[in-house]
Structure formats: C-alpha cells, structure tokens
Amino acid sequence: DMVRAETELGMALEAYRASLREARDRQRRLEKALSNASFELTRAREGVAMGMGSTAEAETSTKVQREGNEQGSGAAEAARQSLDEAVARAKVVLPRPGALYFQLMVGSVNIRMIGEDERWTFKEEYEWFKNVAMQLSVFVTLLVYWVNRPWLDTLFHALVLYYYFSITLREHILLVNGSNIRRWWRRHHYITILLTAVLLTWPPKSDSWHLFRNTFTGFIIYIGCLQMLQYRYQRARLQVLRSLGQTEGTDVVNSDTTQMHWTSSMLFLLPFLFVGQFFQLYIGYFLIALFRTSPSIEWQVPVAGVLYIALGIGNLFTTLRVVYFRYAA
Amino acid sequence: DMVRAETELGMALEAYRASLREARDRQRRLEKALSNASFELTRAREGVAMGMGSTAEAETSTKVQREGNEQGSGAAEAARQSLDEAVARAKVVLPRPGALYFQLMVGSVNIRMIGEDERWTFKEEYEWFKNVAMQLSVFVTLLVYWVNRPWLDTLFHALVLYYYFSITLREHILLVNGSNIRRWWRRHHYITILLTAVLLTWPPKSDSWHLFRNTFTGFIIYIGCLQMLQYRYQRARLQVLRSLGQTEGTDVVNSDTTQMHWTSSMLFLLPFLFVGQFFQLYIGYFLIALFRTSPSIEWQVPVAGVLYIALGIGNLFTTLRVVYFRYAA
Ligand SMILES: CC(C)(COP(=O)(O)OP(=O)(O)OC[C@H]1O[C@@H](n2cnc3c(N)ncnc32)[C@H](O)[C@@H]1OP(=O)(O)O)[C@@H](O)C(=O)NCCC(=O)NCCS
Ligand SMILES: CC(C)(COP(=O)(O)OP(=O)(O)OC[C@H]1O[C@@H](n2cnc3c(N)ncnc32)[C@H](O)[C@@H]1OP(=O)(O)O)[C@@H](O)C(=O)NCCC(=O)NCCS
Known part of the structure; x- marks a missing residue:
C-alpha cells in the first residue's frame, strides 16, 4: 500500500x-x-x-x-x-509582483491570482477585515478612554498603524488583480499611516493630547460605526457584481452599467460620509487653531491638523466625483 | 496587422x-x-x-x-x-498562503513560487535587502547622532521598525518556499520589532534616553558592520549550494553534507557574532542597572533591558547550537 x-x-x-x-x-x-x-x-x-x-x-x-x-x-x-x-x-492574467510599495514591504513575489473565485474571496476578506478591525477599534477606543492610561493610547495608535499597513498591502494585491479602487482611497490610507505615526509619537502625557483626546475618541467611534454602513454597502455591491457574473468589477476598467443597481444604497450612505468628512475638517481646524493660540505646543499638533484637513478635503472631493460620474452616466 | x-x-x-x-x-x-x-x-x-x-x-x-x-x-x-x-x-510544490502572521498582514494570497530560480532570486534579494538596509542604517545613525534632533531619533526607530516588519514578511515567504531558517532567528526578529516599538515610544528628550544614546549608536554601528560580514558569508553559502545544484538548501529539511563547504568562513564570522551578542547582554545589563538605581525612570528602560537580554541569550545559544551540530556532523 x-x-x-x-x-x-x-x-x-x-x-x-x-x-x-x-x-x-x-x-x-x-x-x-x-x-x-x-x-x-x-x-x-x-x-x-x-x-x-x-x-x-x-x-x-x-x-x-x-x-x-x-x-x-x-x-x-x-x-x-x-x-x-x-x-x-x-x-490581468499574467503573473505580476506588486508595485514598489508592496515590493519594499514584502519583496518581489507574484501576487496575481489565477481563479476568479480566489479574487472574489480575497476582496470579500479585505472588506471583512476592514469591518472587524473597525468594530474592534470602537470597543478598544472606549476601553482606552475609560481606563485612561497613557501607554494604552500609544498601544491603540500602534494597532491602528498595523491596520493601515495591512490595508494598503491588501489593496496592492487587489490592484494587481484588477480592482478599480481610485487612487485617492489608497493615498488616503498612506496619509493615514503618516497621521497615525504622528499620533504615536505625540506624548500621551502632554496637555495638548489631553485637550484633543475627547474629540479623537469621538471621531474613532464615529468612523467605526460608519465603517459598518460602508461594509453593508460594499457587500451588497459585491453580491450584485458577482451574481451578475460581471467579472469586469474586478477585471477591466469599465463597469458603469451595473453600478446603477447599488446607487440607491449609496444615497443612503452619503449623508453619513459627508458628516464624517466634515468631522475630519473640523478636527483639522481645531488642531490648527490650537497651534495658533500657543505656537510653542508639540509639533504633532499642527502636523496632525494639516493631515486631517488634507484627508477631509480629499475624501469630500473624491466622493463628490464618484457621485457626479454615477449620475452623469 | x-x-x-x-x-x-x-x-x-x-x-x-x-x-x-x-x-x-x-x-x-x-x-x-x-x-x-x-x-x-x-x-x-x-x-x-x-x-x-x-x-x-x-x-x-x-x-x-x-x-x-x-x-x-x-x-x-x-x-x-x-x-x-x-x-x-x-x-513544497503546492500553492500555499503564508502562516498566520503573514495572513494578518497581507491576507491569504498564494506565495508559493513555481520555479527554483524564482526561489533563489527571492532569497538573494532578501539577503541583499538586509545588507543594504543595514549599511544605510550605519550612515543614518551617524547622521542622527551628529545632527542631534529628538525627532530624528524617532524617525530612525520608525525606519528600523519598517525594516524588521519587511524582514519578517519576507521570511514567511522563504519558509513557504522551503527555507530551513531556524525558529529562533524569526523569533529574534519579532522580539526586535517589540524592542523597536518600545524605543519608538521612549521620549527622545528624556534624561534616560540621553544616558543610553551613545551606547545605542555604537551598537547600531557595530551591528551594521557585522551584517556586512554576515552577508558575505550567506552569499558564499548560497553560491555553494546553488552551484552544487543542491536544491535541498531551500527545499527539504536535511542538508548537512554540503554544509562543511562553508564551515571555515563561519569560523571567521563567529568571534564577531559573539562580540555582538555580548554587546546585547551588556546593554541589557546596563539598562536594568539604570532602572535599579532610579526605579521611577521611564518604563521603557527596564522593558528594553529585558528584551536585549532575551535577544543576547537566544542568539548566543542558537549560534552555539548551530556550531555544535555542524561539528558533531
Ligand atoms: C463613495 C463610495 C461609497 C463609492 O464606493 P463605490 O461605489 O465602491 O465606488 P467605485 O465604483 O469608484 O469603486 C471602485 C473600486 O474601489 C473600491 N472602493 C471604493 N471606495 C473605497 C474605499 N474608500 N476604500 C477602499 N476601496 C474602495 C470599490 O470596492 C471598487 O473595488 P473593485 O473594483 O475591486 O470592485 C466609497 O468610495 C466610500 O465609501 N467612500 C468614502 C470613504 C471615506 O470618505 N471615508 C472616510 C469618511 S470620514
Ligand atoms: C550562526 C550562523 C552564521 C549560521 O548560519 P547558517 O550556516 O546559514 O545556519 P543554518 O544552516 O542553520 O541555516 C539554515 C537557514 O537559515 C538561514 N539563516 C541562518 N541564520 C539566519 C539569520 N540570523 N537570519 C535569517 N536567516 C538565517 C540560512 O540562510 C538558511 O536558509 P535556507 O534554508 O533558506 O538556505 C547564522 O545563523 C548567523 O549569522 N547568526 C547570528 C545572528 C546574530 O546573532 N545576530 C545578532 C548578532 S548581535
């Protein structure tokens, strides 16, 4: 035998x-x-x-x-x-390593998937990962807020940093496998990495961090809840694409025709997105105002402020562009 | 046409x-x-x-x-x-995603390479990356030491953190492709990630950091120079393996027979390794002694001390074991 x-x-x-x-x-x-x-x-x-x-x-x-x-x-x-x-x-069929950022992190290994199934699974896993991580972050941030130890704040930022690194790596894999994710959303995640690194080095015992801590906690909670809505939207979108057998969704550049199917659920999502984006702009304004009243404050204050404003503006414009093209089509 | x-x-x-x-x-x-x-x-x-x-x-x-x-x-x-x-x-031929750590970072994508050539290239790239990064780190640490701005210290730690994350991800790819890297060297890199995160949060303006800064700079420079020797050794080893057409080097668990070929170059490397490992033990001792004289010091002092000692002991024992088995065989 x-x-x-x-x-x-x-x-x-x-x-x-x-x-x-x-x-x-x-x-x-x-x-x-x-x-x-x-x-x-x-x-x-x-x-x-x-x-x-x-x-x-x-x-x-x-x-x-x-x-x-x-x-x-x-x-x-x-x-x-x-x-x-x-x-x-x-x-989109030939083997290919990731782009520079991916190669700097992981090395030049082929990340092109063979089967359409694998691609869907990876995309779904990506959305699932975002959702679970964000839900966790709501709990953790509440815990951190309540226990109130400076090193816990630091730990929280470190976890967020891990999350965004992972997200960007996964997005590179998605891209190689034909995703149409807009450049801004990826930039958005790179900027967030920078921002989180700044928050990580912001001394958690400083007065300025204490002034900002409440607003920050509120923002994380809002973003976490918002992510649940986004997850529902993206899942519905994926299901429509998949059931239509429309491989173009992760294959080729154009997929306007089927996009009408989930436009109504996008309409529901939009106001919450706008609130989140204005929240980002408000935080940026708050931090820059803080810096102007006391210029000798930690350098993290103005830098984080500028980054929040960049995020808010970029998100707002990109969302508006998506909406515009969806309705122009 | x-x-x-x-x-x-x-x-x-x-x-x-x-x-x-x-x-x-x-x-x-x-x-x-x-x-x-x-x-x-x-x-x-x-x-x-x-x-x-x-x-x-x-x-x-x-x-x-x-x-x-x-x-x-x-x-x-x-x-x-x-x-x-x-x-x-x-x-070792079937497609496989990385282990848990890799999947948590990158998601479940197949990272098994098909050709033997690809594997050698990836391994060589890995060694090359380590070497270039370490050489750079010598220059950067000298620059940081000389310019002497607290945020530069922080930036340096962030770069080191990136380096070790990248290294560990690449090692997961090597492992899936049949590398025999010992468990300790990977653990060593995980512990270093922890250690670097601790250094990153250590306030660079604190007195304790200033007490440690000189020793730390010296250690980085030593490690950087040591890495060049290690690179020469590993390249020689890879060349022997490759020219012998001995695919077992990255394929199957046993390759004792050919190992004698580079044992003499290992003998040359060993004293430098031991010095480095005693340097780590000394740093650990230094930091713990510092903590014992002033227990109210930053928490990073004892934690980094314990981590350095763990690294030193682990490296020493694993190297001794490699030497022992090489000569017992
Ligand atoms: C506006 C929005 C709902 C449109 O989503 P959409 O209908 O999927 O948009 P598109 O048709 O342009 O999507 C193209 C691709 O990008 C992906 N994508 C869209 N927005 C994304 C985002 N924010 N992050 C990651 N991927 C995104 C889609 O999943 C799709 O991928 P696929 O080609 O692999 O299927 C979505 O971009 C969104 O949620 N944006 C808001 C993000 C934000 O502002 N966050 C912070 C708020 S404070
Ligand atoms: C002792 C030493 C020279 C032995 O190297 P070696 O002859 O390659 O040892 P092995 O035969 O056990 O190697 C098996 C595999 O592990 C790899 N490997 C060995 N040491 C490694 C290390 N420190 N990091 C990463 N990979 C390592 C080898 O490249 C080989 O890979 P392969 O199977 O893909 O070809 C090497 O482990 C070494 O340089 N260790 C010292 C590290 C150290 O202490 N650094 C800090 C000093 S302060």
Whole structure:
C-alpha cells in the first residue's frame, strides 16, 4: 500500500510539475503576443496622431496612412479598440509582483491570482477585515478612554498603524488583480499611516493630547460605526457584481452599467460620509487653531491638523466625483 | 496587422488559460494523492507504535501486523522513509498562503513560487535587502547622532521598525518556499520589532534616553558592520549550494553534507557574532542597572533591558547550537 501510494504520489507530482512547466511555456508565448499587440497599438496611435503627411519611413508610413485614412470610417478605430480590450484582458492574467510599495514591504513575489473565485474571496476578506478591525477599534477606543492610561493610547495608535499597513498591502494585491479602487482611497490610507505615526509619537502625557483626546475618541467611534454602513454597502455591491457574473468589477476598467443597481444604497450612505468628512475638517481646524493660540505646543499638533484637513478635503472631493460620474452616466 | 495581432493574442491567452486550468486540475489530483499518502503514513506509524497485539479492527490490524513484523527486516521501514520523502517533496510544490502572521498582514494570497530560480532570486534579494538596509542604517545613525534632533531619533526607530516588519514578511515567504531558517532567528526578529516599538515610544528628550544614546549608536554601528560580514558569508553559502545544484538548501529539511563547504568562513564570522551578542547582554545589563538605581525612570528602560537580554541569550545559544551540530556532523 505504501509503495502504491508512493507511485501514485510520484506520478501526480510529475504530472503537476509538467503542467506548471507547460503553463510557464505558454505564459512566455502570451507575453510575446502581448508585446506584439502593444507594438501594433502604439503604431496605430502614432499614425492617428501624425495624421497623413508624416516623417516616418516608407513601409510603415503607408500602413499608418492607410489606417489613418480609414479612421473616419471607423473600421480601424473599432479594430484598435477591440485590440485594446484584448490587451487589457490578457494583461490581468499574467503573473505580476506588486508595485514598489508592496515590493519594499514584502519583496518581489507574484501576487496575481489565477481563479476568479480566489479574487472574489480575497476582496470579500479585505472588506471583512476592514469591518472587524473597525468594530474592534470602537470597543478598544472606549476601553482606552475609560481606563485612561497613557501607554494604552500609544498601544491603540500602534494597532491602528498595523491596520493601515495591512490595508494598503491588501489593496496592492487587489490592484494587481484588477480592482478599480481610485487612487485617492489608497493615498488616503498612506496619509493615514503618516497621521497615525504622528499620533504615536505625540506624548500621551502632554496637555495638548489631553485637550484633543475627547474629540479623537469621538471621531474613532464615529468612523467605526460608519465603517459598518460602508461594509453593508460594499457587500451588497459585491453580491450584485458577482451574481451578475460581471467579472469586469474586478477585471477591466469599465463597469458603469451595473453600478446603477447599488446607487440607491449609496444615497443612503452619503449623508453619513459627508458628516464624517466634515468631522475630519473640523478636527483639522481645531488642531490648527490650537497651534495658533500657543505656537510653542508639540509639533504633532499642527502636523496632525494639516493631515486631517488634507484627508477631509480629499475624501469630500473624491466622493463628490464618484457621485457626479454615477449620475452623469 | 491589428486583426492578426488580436487573433494571436486571443489564442495565446486561451492556451495559457487552458494550461492554468489543467494545472489546477492536476493540483487537485496531487492533493488527493498527498492526503492518501499521509493516511498510509500515519497508519504505518501507528502500526509501529502499537507493535503486535493491538485493539485495531481485523482487516487493518493484519496489514499493520505484517508491516510491524517486517520492520525488523527494514523493508517496511525503508518504504516508509521513502514515502515520507516523497510527501515532503510534493508538499513544497503546492500553492500555499503564508502562516498566520503573514495572513494578518497581507491576507491569504498564494506565495508559493513555481520555479527554483524564482526561489533563489527571492532569497538573494532578501539577503541583499538586509545588507543594504543595514549599511544605510550605519550612515543614518551617524547622521542622527551628529545632527542631534529628538525627532530624528524617532524617525530612525520608525525606519528600523519598517525594516524588521519587511524582514519578517519576507521570511514567511522563504519558509513557504522551503527555507530551513531556524525558529529562533524569526523569533529574534519579532522580539526586535517589540524592542523597536518600545524605543519608538521612549521620549527622545528624556534624561534616560540621553544616558543610553551613545551606547545605542555604537551598537547600531557595530551591528551594521557585522551584517556586512554576515552577508558575505550567506552569499558564499548560497553560491555553494546553488552551484552544487543542491536544491535541498531551500527545499527539504536535511542538508548537512554540503554544509562543511562553508564551515571555515563561519569560523571567521563567529568571534564577531559573539562580540555582538555580548554587546546585547551588556546593554541589557546596563539598562536594568539604570532602572535599579532610579526605579521611577521611564518604563521603557527596564522593558528594553529585558528584551536585549532575551535577544543576547537566544542568539548566543542558537549560534552555539548551530556550531555544535555542524561539528558533531
Ligand atoms: C463613495 C463610495 C461609497 C463609492 O464606493 P463605490 O461605489 O465602491 O465606488 P467605485 O465604483 O469608484 O469603486 C471602485 C473600486 O474601489 C473600491 N472602493 C471604493 N471606495 C473605497 C474605499 N474608500 N476604500 C477602499 N476601496 C474602495 C470599490 O470596492 C471598487 O473595488 P473593485 O473594483 O475591486 O470592485 C466609497 O468610495 C466610500 O465609501 N467612500 C468614502 C470613504 C471615506 O470618505 N471615508 C472616510 C469618511 S470620514
Ligand atoms: C550562526 C550562523 C552564521 C549560521 O548560519 P547558517 O550556516 O546559514 O545556519 P543554518 O544552516 O542553520 O541555516 C539554515 C537557514 O537559515 C538561514 N539563516 C541562518 N541564520 C539566519 C539569520 N540570523 N537570519 C535569517 N536567516 C538565517 C540560512 O540562510 C538558511 O536558509 P535556507 O534554508 O533558506 O538556505 C547564522 O545563523 C548567523 O549569522 N547568526 C547570528 C545572528 C546574530 O546573532 N545576530 C545578532 C548578532 S548581535
């Protein structure tokens, strides 16, 4: 039996390895086809940009001209667009490490997932993680507020710092796997890392921290509750996308058509978001005003103030842009 | 041309996708064979443990007895060992996410690399990263010491914290890809994360920090220089392993035979390691003595002291164990 098990295992292993080798082989071929297609695309684009009379070499320029001429008729344009889409489809399949930030943290390891299922699971886990962490943070912040020991404040900031680092790393994985998350939300999380680092070094025994502590606790609690609403919204959104079998949600850039399905639940969410964003602006104002009345205060006061204002403004504008495009579409 | 490029791209994509699907299929079959083999193995082991007269059911126990009887002759034993090795070989090939710590930071993404080449590259990048970061830290710590601004001290600790987080994440990837890194070195890095967090919260304007600052700077510089020696050693070791085509170095648990090749360069490294480890013990002693003379001092003093002592003792013992086993073999 052991001998048979070993033979079977050996054969299965060899078969698996062979299929990996083959996959790698075909990957190389796909990469070649991709670079070929990209080359054709740039040539076509240059052709359009140059119009007719161009300085390009003979053979190329006749083709380019031909394509340029056809542009009006739309045939070349259609071919180009269709090739563009094919390139986009192919690009999201090949192995890829994360971007610079991810590589600086984790090293250059392939984080492209193979199955669509894995991607959904990872996205759901991401949303779940945000939700659980935020709910926990409400409890912990209440505890920290109530027990009132300076080192607990520090510990709390350290946990928040961990949370945001984790979130940003996960977002890099999502991005590589075709997520359309807007650049601002990721920036938002980077700025929050900075902000939390500032809060971490703010001496918890200082007078200025005591002045700010109540407002800060209130804000964390508000954000925590808000996150629960956001989680409900994002889950509903994911379910709609998934049940529609619309892989574009995590695959390709455009998904306006299905977005109407969850626009009404977004309407419900919006006022709470705006309140949160004005809360951020208020905190920024509060801290900067504090700094202006006593300029010799800890340096953390004005720096945190500026960061809160940046967060508030960025969040507000990005949310407004999302709403605008949703309704313009 | 665009149309042809698109057709080619589409075909290559389809072929690649098909091979991924097939790989996935065979992965499932390999997993099945693996669980089958593991089952046979536990049964065989139980058989040996139970000896002859056992309470197991009829059909199983006859087989078990037969195998148990043969054990003296060594045939079953050999079969078991060979199956054991086959299982180990198969296990390092299947996709796997990182362990808990990695998943808490990055989420559950597959980090098993396919090619042996990728693994070597990742390992080399890991050693390179450690080296560059440590060399940088020597310069930065000299700068920080010389410029002498409290917030610079804080910034330095933050950078060190980033470094150790990154290192631990990379080590999880190495582990999944078959590295034999001893548990202590990873623990060592976790403890260092704790220690750095403690240093980060230590008020840089306090008297106690000023008392410690010189020693700390000296230690960082020593460690930085030591790292360069360690890097040379590890690179030499990797080159030997790689040129021997001995994949066991990052594949399977046992690689004693080739280790003799770099034992002499380890002998050169050892005295410097011991000095570093006694430096850690001295720092721990220094901080705890400081705490005992003035118990109302910052809490960071005794905590950092205990952590330094833990690091020193752990490093010393683990290094001694490595040396002992290298010479016993
Ligand atoms: C406004 C909002 C509801 C729109 O969400 P949406 O309908 O998902 O927006 P989009 O269609 O642009 O989403 C595109 C992608 O970005 C993701 N995304 C949107 N907002 C995100 C956020 N704040 N953080 C992380 N990811 C986000 C979506 O999940 C989607 O991912 P996918 O492509 O992998 O499926 C959402 O961005 C939001 O909640 N923003 C408020 C955040 C905020 O201001 N927080 C602080 C308040 S004090
Ligand atoms: C003692 C020492 C030279 C032995 O190194 P070695 O010959 O590589 O030891 P091993 O054979 O046990 O190595 C097994 C694996 O662990 C890795 N490894 C060994 N020491 C490591 C360390 N300190 N950190 C990270 N990885 C380490 C090796 O690279 C090898 O990896 P691989 O399986 O992926 O190839 C090395 O452990 C060392 O430099 N230790 C001192 C660390 C220290 O004390 N630092 C602080 C000084 S103040």
